[in-house]
Structure formats: C-alpha cells, structure tokens
Amino acid sequence: MTATFSQLGALGILIGIGATPVTAAEHEIIMLGSSFFPTVSYVDAGDTLRFINESDTALTVTAAGGLWTTGEIASAAEALIVVPSMGEGVFYGDLAQEITGQISFGTPPLND
Secondary structure, eight states, X not given: OOOOHHHHHHHHHHHHHHOOOOOOOEEEEEEOSSOEESSEEXXXXXXXXXXXXXXXXXXXXXXXXXXXXXXXXOTTOEEEEEOOTTOOEEEESSTTXXXXXXXXXXXXXXXX
C-alpha cells in the first residue's frame, strides 16, 4: 500500500502534536553559610538555579571558571542564575573557595 502525500502530512502533524515540549526546571539551592544544600544539583542547560541565603551574612556564589556569579546575596535574600550550556562544574560561596557546590548535567544517582 502506498501512502499519499496528504496521508504522510497528516501523520507528521499527529506526531508533532504528540511531542512534549521541553521546559526548563527551577532548582533551589540553600546557602547555609558553611555549605550548600543540595551539594550537587542535577540540571540541564537553560534550567534556573535559585540560590537562597539562609546564613547570617551576605554571600556571593561564583562558578569555578568565572562563567557566572550571583553577585552579593544578602542574608534571607535570593538570586537567580540560568544555567549556561557550558555551566557544569564546581561553584564557590566564598573567596577562600571553602564552601563548594556542584552543577551536574548527569543523571541523579537516585532517580524516582
């Protein structure tokens, strides 16, 4: 049986209708002063990171390579960062680079 052009076009439209659009997710990262929670965030490029400063002091979060920074986040304040396509890696919450977190494009170890 040979499909006509209009049948193939209708099939293409139905397949397109059934496709799920990709949407960005938002991930909360709580800044505790001496650590981040979670320590590792599993994300995709284009997702948003919401840094929430629950410490008693202002903090600045910066990607290890300097690709992005939140700027100073006051205590009890928040900052948003959109994950760039090259944004995977370690980030720091202090100048001494002792408070660390990580962004991973990998699959979470416990995927529910």
